[in-house]
Amino acid sequence: xxxxxxxxxxxxxxxxxxxxxxxxxxxxxxxxxxxxxxxxxxxxxxxxxxxxxxxxxxxxxxxxxxxxxxxxxxxxxxxxxxxxxxxxxxxxxxxxxxxxxxxxxxxxxxxxxxxxxxxxxxxxxxxxxxxxxxxxxxxxxxxxxxxxxxxxxxxxxxxxxxxxxxxxxxxxxxxxxxxxxxxxxxxxxxxxxxxxxxxxxxxxxxxxxxxxxxxxxxxxxxxxxxxxxx
Amino acid sequence: xxxxxxxxxxxxxxxxxxxxxxxxxxxxxxxxxxxxxxxxxxxxxxxxxxxxxxxxxxxxxxxxxxxxxxxxxxxxxxxxxxxxxxxxxxxxxxxxxxxxxxxxxxxxxxxxxxxxxxxxxxxxxxxxxxxxxxxxxxxxxxxxxxxxxxx
Numbered sequence: 001x002x003x004x005x006x007x008x009x010x011x012x013x014x015x016x017x018x019x020x021x022x023x024x025x026x027x028x029x030x031x032x033x034x035x036x037x038x039x040x041x042x043x044x045x046x047x048x049x050x051x052x053x054x055x056x057x058x059x060x061x062x063x064x065x066x067x068x069x070x071x072x073x074x075x076x077x078x079x080x081x082x083x084x085x086x087x088x089x090x091x092x093x094x095x096x097x098x099x100x101x102x103x104x105x106x107x108x109x110x111x112x113x114x115x116x117x118x119x120x121x122x123x124x125x126x127x128x129x130x131x132x133x134x135x136x137x138x139x140x141x142x143x144x145x146x147x148x149x150x151x152x153x154x155x156x157x158x159x160x161x162x163x164x165x166x167x168x169x170x171x172x173x174x175x176x177x178x179x180x181x182x183x184x185x186x187x188x189x190x191x192x193x194x195x196x197x198x199x200x201x202x203x204x205x206x207x208x209x210x211x212x213x214x215x216x217x218x219x220x221x222x223x224x225x226x227x228x229x230x
Numbered sequence: 231x232x233x234x235x236x237x238x239x240x241x242x243x244x245x246x247x248x249x250x251x252x253x254x255x256x257x258x259x260x261x262x263x264x265x266x267x268x269x270x271x272x273x274x275x276x277x278x279x280x281x282x283x284x285x286x287x288x289x290x291x292x293x294x295x296x297x298x299x300x301x302x303x304x305x306x307x308x309x310x311x312x313x314x315x316x317x318x319x320x321x322x323x324x325x326x327x328x329x330x331x332x333x334x335x336x337x338x339x340x341x342x343x344x345x346x347x348x349x350x351x352x353x354x355x356x357x358x359x360x361x362x363x364x365x366x367x368x369x370x371x372x373x374x375x376x377x378x379x380x381x
């Protein structure tokens with residue numbers, strides 16, 4: 001018999017559950033193998049502890065006819081509804097209130113402050129450098145207009161101006177951008193002031209997915225534009 | 231009475247949370263990120279027509295808005311800036327002009343952006359992520375187009 005085979009039988013041997021033939025083989029191996037003999041000692045010690053802790057009280061209860069009492073307790077426990085979360089919390093709080101009373105406010109405050117500090121730091125960018133340097137650093141790694149923003153809002157009616165007409169507040173449609181492209185959100189020209197040239201706010205209602213173009217022209221033709229041509 | 235300090239601590243922390251959150255939101259409202267792409271649009275022979283790969287995300291818009299006259303678009307420069315409320319930022323353009331942008335605050339769901347170019351001042355109301363073009367200045371046989379993307 002090898003150690004591995006004996007190991008599988010050790011528990012049964014310690015409990016005296018092996019047949020005589022198997023038991024003799026185990027004993028022969030144990031006589032020549034100090035390691036397995038030590039394992040048997042440990043197994044017996046464990047079995048003894050278990051017996052002392054569990055089996056003997058049960059046997060005593062059985063001998064004393066106390067099973068009825070035990071079973072009655074089990075039945076009553078099964079029949080009673082489990083305590084609610086609130087009841088358990090109240091019980092927990094009441095049980096250790098005096099011990100916790102000193103630390104609970106501090107722990108609660110600390111937990112909330114940690115959460116608050118995390119939120120604040122994340123939202124305000126307190127750990128990041130400020131100003132344009134930050135924006136530049138962030139965006140130089142990104143392709144321009146990389147993040148498409150798609151709007152599910154319905155397309156509204158667009159109006160068009162041409163020539164010198166510019167309507168302050170000219171609405172342009174709220175649009176859904178093609179997949180993978182920048183969506184053109186609603187843009188309004190609130191007001192304008194032109195000292196020279198012509199301003200045309202161009203939007204083609206037949207192309208509702210196109211951005212507004214604010215043209216600033218001289219002599220009405222951008223090809224010939226420029227201050228020098230005035 | 232022993233629970234009173236815990237209640238006070240929790241209320242205090244909740245108040246601090248709300249205050250900090252409101253502060254952070256107000257701070258976010260006080261600035262808007264703006265990206266400006268300076269584009270040179272020209273009209274070239276068909277075999278030379280191209281759109282700068284850097285402009286690919288807005289290539290279709292360029293083609294459809296300006297394609298009737300121009301068939302080549304090249305990004306000359308790009309600027310990213312965080313516009314703080316009422317603090318003008320200026321950027322030089324390739325033609326020597328100066329572009330000024332000022333964030334004028336929120337108006338409902340919109341951001342107000344004041345744009346200044348020589349002889350032109352305009353206020354644009356745009357949602358976060360909104361894109362618009364400014365064009366018209368002649369430059370080296372074509373025109374300059376500013377693609378302004380807010381948010």
